[in-house]
Amino acid sequence: MWEIKHSRSASFYDRFERKGGNTEITHYCPGCGHGVMQKLIAEAIDDFGIQDRAILVGPVGCSIFMYYYLDVGNISASHGRAPAVATGVKRARPEAVVFCYQGDGDLAAIGGNEILHAANRGESITVFFINNGIYGMTGGQMAPTTPLGQRTTTSPRGRSFEVEGPPMRMCELLATLDGPAYIERVALTNARQNMRARKAVRKALRNQVEGRGFSFVEILSPCPSGWKVPPEEANRWVEKYMVPVFPLQVFRDLDHSDRLPKGIDVSKGGGIPFAADPPVPAAEAPEGGSVARGTIGEEALTLSGFGGQGVLFAGMALAEGAMREGLEVTWIPSYGPEMRGGTAHCHLRLSRQPIASPWISRPTSLIAFNQPSIGKFAHAIQPGGLLLANASMVKEVPDRKDIRIVRIPSYEIASELGSAKSTNMVMLGAYLELTGAVDQESILAAFVEKGTRPGMLESNRRAIEAGRRAAVEAEQA
C-alpha cells in the first residue's frame, strides 16, 4: 500500500567501512551541511544513471572521508589540488563524469590557484564548492571566506578588513573568466533553499554529461561545530551572516559544448561503461631487464647520480628519442637546490601503452652514476632487471644474482675521447646497447632538431658509440 518516495540513495555504500568508525553513519557532526550535499549528489548520480562513470576527486577537509560513503570512482587529491587532478582524469577519460568536492579552505585558500586555472581553461568538469566560512576539520580557523567580524581561533577578535582583509567571493572571481559555462551560488538554510541547491547540483552534473563545459556550484553550508552553535541556529546563521556577503544567484549559464576538443564524443559514456573498454595488457615482464626495441612492453628506468653529471640530460635525450619512435614517454626529474654537487635523479617510463603514473618505485633498469645511487635504488630493481653502473665512481655493487649487473668505466672512456663531460652519453650508449630500448639515431635526430651544434653532435655520437662498445666488452668479460 506504500511506495518509497525518498530513501537512502543506491550510490551510497551499504556500510561505511572505515577505521575505528561506526560503519552505519557518516562521521559528520549533527546538522553538518556536508551530509545534505552528499545526499543531493548521490541522488543525482542515481537518477542520471552515471554511478559507473562518476569519479569523485575529493579534498582535504572534513569531507575527505567522502570516499567511504559514495560508491563511485574516487581519487583523493592533495590539499586544494582537486581541479588539477580532475583535469587529468577528465582528459584521459572524457566519458567519465568527473566532479571535485572541496571546502573553502581547500578550494579558496591553499587551492586558489588550481581552481582559477581549471576554470579559466574551461575544463569539462563539475566543481562543488562547500563554503562554510571556516576550516572545519582542523578546529575552526579563519578561511578566505570567513565573514568580517566572525571570531575564529585565528581571528579571535573577529575578522577585520584591516588585518585579515575582506572575505573572498569565489563565484564572482570565477565569473570574471571566460572559461566557465555555469556558475551558481546556493545555500543550505531551509527546505526551500535546499531544493534550490538540489537543482543546481543536478544541473552541474547534467552539464557535464551533455558536454556543456566547466560547471561550478558554491554551496553556503552550515558548520555547527566550527561556529559553536546548535544545528538549527547554524542554518539561520548561514542566512544571517553569509547570504548578505555571498549573494545567492546564477552568475553564468552558457553552453560551451562548441568548445569541446574535436573528436571527443562525451555522449559515448552513456552507452559504453568502463568495463567494456579494451583491457590494457599488463606490462610485459621484460626479459633481461628490458625488451628489445619494437617489442618493448614497459621500461621503467631510473637514472641517478650527482648534480652536474648530466643525469637529467641523458634521461631527457632518451625520452626525446623514444618520442620520435612513437613510444609513450614520461620523464620526471628530482634534484636538490645545488647546481653542482648534490644529488639528481630522474624516472623515465617508455611504453607502448598509455602511462598511468610517471612515478617509479620498482625500476626495470637503473643507471647509477655514483655510489650513493646504488644505496638508494639498487635494492628496488625488479628481478630480471638491469643495473648499469658507472665503474669510475661506483666501487661496490649489490650482491644480487637476480639482476644483470654491467659496469662501465665511463669517466675514463669519456676522458679518452677528450671530453670528460660526455660521461652521461657513454652511459646512455651502453644502456642502448644492452636494452635496445631506442635507436641511437632517434636520439641524435632529436639533438639536431634542438639545434645542437655539429661539433657537439659528433662528440655525442662518438661517446654513445664508445659506450656501446664498452657494454659489449663488459658483457663478454
Next chain:
Amino acid sequence: MADRGDVIIAHHLCKGCRLCIVSCPAKVLEQGTALNQQGYCAALYRGSGCTGCGICFYVCPEPGAITVRVRKLGEGKPAA
C-alpha cells in the same frame, strides 16, 4: 482520512540534530528522550499526519536516517 504519507526514522542512524523536526510543515516529528547507541536523542514520528512531502528527507544530513513513503496511486481513500 488516512494519511497520504508515512515517515520512517531509523532510530540508530539519527544524530538528533532536529533539522527535520523544525522543518516539517505538518509538525508531526518530535525529539525522543531516550539516547540511541551514538548518544543522540533521535527524532520520532508522532504516528500520524505525515503528508509525504519529503522535506524532512532533504534537510536531514544523514544518508539512511529518513525514509519517506507515500500511498500508492488509487489508494487515497481510507481502507474499509
